[in-house]
Amino acid sequence: MKLIVGLGNPGNEYAATYHNVGFIALDEFMLGSRKEKNYVYLKTADALFIKPQTFMNLSGQAVIAAMNKYKVAAEDVIIVCDDVYIKKGCIRISVGGSSGGHNGLKNIAELLGAGKADKITKIRIGIAKTDADNLKLNETLADYVLSRIDAENTALLEPAITAARLAIKKLVAGETISNVQSEFNKR
DSSP states (O other), X not given: OEEEEEOOOOSGGGTTBGGGHHHHHHGGGOTTOEEOSSEEEEEOSSEEEXXXXXXXXXXXXXXXXXXXXXXXXXXXXXXXXXXXTSOTTOEXXXXXXXXXXXXXXXHHHHHXXXXXXXXXXXXXXXXXXXXXXXXXXXXXXXXXXXXXXXHHHHHHHHHHHHHHXXXXXXXXXXXXXXXXXXXXXXX
């Protein structure tokens, strides 16, 4: 069984923010979901989809809880999250590697430990700022990732959300990671 984790922050105030694109990508899979202590989930025959209900910096708590409860190995974990260094509309799929400064990924890696963290698959959805973004004076990275996605940027992000969903479906169906990377990483 695959464990697919969409990263984001719980609560309506974060629902349409850049940091919640992991949640947004999983929305289509989560119809009829249920609540556990640390996460919302939907279990199918082949996969367990979860959205942690801890804040981003504590995402690892929900991941570890789900892995332990459903006995999921690290190599069967797929994390879907935002990445400020990837162009909007693009995704990158990787196994292991660094957190790239993403606090949710950092927390998951810390709680899993290096050996297990190097086995998880990451689907990173690009949210990099563009010239079209309304840049604010003294805006921090945290301000940006927690800002609401406007209609123009929603249109820019939609191809990446769609690609992430298709990549998830292929990985759950048993497609190899290298084939999925070849298909999606060149977009």
